[in-house]
Amino acid sequence: MSQVHSNLHRGAWADWWDGTRRPDIWWTLAWFDIVLRYRRSLLGPLWLTLSMGIMIGGMGPLYSGLFGTELSRFFPHLALGVIFWGFFSNIVTDACHSFVNSAHYLKQGYFPITLFVWRSLSRNIIQFGHQIVLYVPVALWAGISLSWHALLFVPAFLLLIINAHAVGLVLGLVCTRFRDVTQIVTSMMQMLMFLTPVFWLPENLPGRARYVLWNPLAQMLDLLRTPLMGGIPDMHHWLAIAGWTVVSVVCASLLFIKYRRRVVYWL
Amino acid sequence: MALISLKNVSVNFPIYGAGASSLRKTLAASVTGGRLGKETGVTVVQALSDISIELNSGDRLGLIGHNGAGKSTLLRTLAGVYEPSSGEFTRQGTVASLIDPVLGIEVDASGLENIMLRGLVMGMSRKRVEQLTQDICEFSGLGEYVNMPVRTYSTGMLMRLAFSISTSIEADILLMDEWLSVGDAEFTEKAERRMREVVAKSGILVLASHSPDLISKECNRVIRLEHGRIVEA
Numbered sequence: 122m123s124q125v126h127s128n129l130h131r132g133a134w135a136d137w138w139d140g141t142r143r144p145d146i147w148w149t150l151a152w153f154d155i156v157l158r159y160r161r162s163l164l165g166p167l168w169l170t171l172s173m174g175i176m177i178g179g180m181g182p183l184y185s186g187l188f189g190t191e192l193s194r195f196f197p198h199l200a201l202g203v204i205f206w207g208f209f210s211n212i213v214t215d216a217c218h219s220f221v222n223s224a225h226y227l228k229q230g231y232f233p234i235t236l237f238v239w240r241s242l243s244r245n246i247i248q249f250g251h252q253i254v255l256y257v258p259v260a261l262w263a264g265i266s267l268s269w270h271a272l273l274f275v276p277a278f279l280l281l282i283i284n285a286h287a288v289g290l291v292l293g294l295v296c297t298r299f300r301d302v303t304q305i306v307t308s309m310m311q312m313l314m315f316l317t318p319v320f321w322l323p324e325n326l327p328g329r330a331r332y333v334l335w336n337p338l339a340q341m342l343d344l345l346r347t348p349l350m351g352g353i354p355d356m357h358h359w360l361a362i363a364g365w366t367v368v369s370v371v372c373a374s375l376l377f378i379k380y381r382r383r384v385v386y387w388l
Numbered sequence: 389m390a391l392i393s394l395k396n397v398s399v400n401f402p403i404y405g406a407g408a409s410s411l412r413k414t415l416a417a418s419v420t421g422g423r424l425g426k427e428t429g430v431t432v433v434q435a436l437s438d439i440s441i442e443l444n445s446g447d448r449l450g451l452i453g454h455n456g457a458g459k460s461t462l463l464r465t466l467a468g469v470y471e472p473s474s475g476e477f478t479r480q481g482t483v484a485s486l487i488d489p490v491l492g493i494e495v496d497a498s499g500l501e502n503i504m505l506r507g508l509v510m511g512m513s514r515k516r517v518e519q520l521t522q523d524i525c526e527f528s529g530l531g532e533y534v535n536m537p538v539r540t541y542s543t544g545m546l547m548r549l550a551f552s553i554s555t556s557i558e559a560d561i562l563l564m565d566e567w568l569s570v571g572d573a574e575f576t577e578k579a580e581r582r583m584r585e586v587v588a589k590s591g592i593l594v595l596a597s598h599s600p601d602l603i604s605k606e607c608n609r610v611i612r613l614e615h616g617r618i619v620e621a
Contacts, residue, residue, distance in 0.1 A: 127477040129468050145514045153505060157496045160537075226492070226509065230485040231468035298404075382471045386402060 129231075133378040140235030144243075147236050151244040169251035177203050177255065184320055193263045195322070200259045201346045202319040208249040209338055210310045215241045216289040217296035217303040224388040234384055238289040242282070256349065270353050277344035277354070284341070284366055287373035294376050297387045313338055337365045390481035390560035390591030392443040392466060397475035399436040399465055399616075435461040436616045439475070443609075445560075445591035450607030452597065458616040459596035463487055463563050466594060481560030481591060484510065489550040489568055499534035499541075499549055500525070506553045520556050527582070528552035529575065544572055551579055555586045562590040566597050567606070 131139075140147070159165040177200045185195040219241040226232050260267075296303045317339045318326075326333070333339065340358040347354040436458050443449060451459045464470055465477070467485040492509030493502050503524050507517035525534050528548045530541075538546060547570045554568065570579045587593050587606070597603055603610055612620035 126475075127472065129477065129479060130471070146508045149504065149508055149514075153494060153497060153501070157494055160496045225488075228464070228469060229467075229488040229491050230510075231483075385469055387404065 133374070133381065136233055136381055137235050137377065140233030140237075141239065143236060144239070147239040148243050150240045151247060154240075154244045155247050166247075166251055169248055170254060173204060173207070173252045174255050177259075180320070188321065188325065190322060197256075197259050197263045197265055197350055198322060198346070199320060200255060201349055202342065204249070204252045204255065205342055205345055206314060206317065206319040207252065208245060209341070210314065211245045211248065212242060212285045213288065213292065213310055214303075214307055215245060216285075216292040217306055219289060219293040220297045220384050220388065221300075227385050227388060234293070234381055235290070238286060238293055241293075242285050242289055245285075260349070265349075265351050267349075267351055271348045271351070273348040273354060274345060277341075277348065280362055280366055281341060281345065284362075284369050287366075287369035290373040290377055291369065294380050294384060297384055298380075317342060335361075337362065340365075390443075390445045391478065392441065392480075392561065392592060392594075393476070393478040394439050394441045394472075395476040397436060397439045397465065397472045397477055398434060399461055399470050400473040401433045401435050402430045403433055404430060434616055436465065436472075439616075439618060441611065441618075443592050443594075447609055448587075448593045448595070448607040450595050450597065450603035450610045451613060452600070452603060452610060453613035457613040459613055460487070460565060461616070462613065463565060463594060463596055466561075467563055479561070482558075483561045483563065484554075484557045484559035484590075485563045486554050486568060487563060487565045489554040490546065493538060493546070493550060495539040496537055498537055499528075499530055502538055502549065503534075503553055506550070507556075510554070510557050512557065524552045524556055527556075527578075544570065544575075548575060548579075555579075555582050558586075558589055560591040562587060562593045564593070564595045567595065567599075567602055 155166055155169075159168060162168060164171065177196075180203070181196045181199055182192060184199060185192045188195065216238070219237045220227065220234060223232075223237040223240075226237070227234070292302070292306060296306070313336060316333045316336060318334070319342070323334060323339075323343075334343075340361045343358050344354045344362060439462065441449070451462060453459050461470065463485075464487065465472060466479070467483060467487065468479075490506075492506045494505060497505065500521065503521050504514070504517050507520065508514065512520075528534070528551075530545060530549060533541065533545065534549075538549070541549070551568050551570050568579070568583060570576060593606070595603070595606060610620075611618055
């Protein structure tokens with residue numbers, strides 16, 4: 122009786138690819154998410170750049186005074202920290218809503234669920250694109266000298282995208298089934314912001330507190346930020362993030378294989 | 389070649405209330421070895437049970453039944469939204485789901501932008517939508533309004549836009565929840581003609597409706613659903 126046969130039943134890989142291969146859909150939807158939010162404002166998405174600029178411009182002098190660090194060294198650290206942290210935190214919190222907010226789509230026709238994971242990720246990439254441009258004036262002002270090592274940013278960013286997609290699938294699925302998880306994740310991210318060297322410099326940590334740098338977000342932040350500050354990220358961090366990537370991809374695959382077609386029943 | 393075949397298909401919905409979807413209760417139940425099982429015991433609603441239908445090209449199937457009889461669930465199952473809980477489901481041919489003609493439409497975007505959004509959501513490629521845009525604009529008769537945000541449209545205008553986009557798709561299987569009809573007299577005639585063309589081009593039509601007149605006019609087969617079962621075929 123519980124035997125199900127359907128010729129629409131495809132392998133998990135095919136289902137994943139079915140959504141992934143349509144960037145025209147998910148990128149357009151993501152683009153409209155951003156554009157429509159600012160449709161009736163004069164500056165449009167430039168507000169993303171401006172409000173981030175105001176925030177780091179205001180925080181820089183204050184925090185460099187508080188920590189007693191030279192502003193030209195501290196300011197790029199803070200600016201990149203805040204921009205990348207905003208990116209991480211939006212990716213994670215948005216991922217919790219990616220299916221719940223697309224319920225009207227998923228219920229009215231067949232859509233591969235990866236479409237909505239990519240939509241929410243690309244919305245955050247567009248947003249990040251508007252904010253990272255602030256790096257240019259900051260780097261010029263601080264006189265950061267970049268070497269070829271700055272190119273290490275590229276593999277780091279790729280690792281971030283892989284992880285963001287995998288975590289996006291996991292959180293999307295789990296948060297659709299258990300609505301409380303969204304709240305847990307949101308409060309965890311708030312706490313992690315202080316445990317990650319977004320504002321403070323890792324070298325100011327007393328030795329016994331260095332374990333906080335084990336958190337994957339701190340490692341990811343180091344991989345992305347250090348090349349842009351003219352340094353080379355710690356080898357340990359590359360290995361750790363490679364490990365986390367394997368974990369997140371495996372978790373995402375397992376959940377996706379098992380529950381990709383159940384999501385719509387949970388909405 | 390269009391084909392739909394359902395053999396003893398059932399669809400069960402777990403109903404997760406505020407209680408059951410809470411992690412706390414599931415955790416509590418697992419920690420206490422399921423003694424609190426009653427709290428997480430999910431109510432299951434059998435939306436469709438034991439449905440068997442065989443449809444081939446040329447079939448025009450009408451679904452009738454009271455509210456909650458399972459018409460929409462059956463349409464959505466045919467669309468591939470719900471994977472059957474049991475039974476055999478075979479479907480061949482492309483599907484156009486016109487269950488919700490305004491799906492994908494954003495009120496703050498302009499008419500033109502919405503043609504792209506709605507078109508993509510129906511599964512067309514960007515290129516295909518661009519090719520069709522001119523036709524859709526003309527058919528909708530919205531004129532200069534296509535450049536205005538949809539929130540400035542009247543209900544009738546919005547329906548005209550949605551109708552024009554939704555009916556520009558070609559598919560072997562057409563799924564509809566009520567006939568797409570559009571307000572004002574002048575447009576209705578045009579729309580009716582277009583609707584017939586679309587239906588004529590499709591291999592299979594499945595139409596859920598509350599109107600017996602419409603069903604007897606458009607369909608050559610009728611199924612009455614009651615409590616998720618076929619009571620009359």
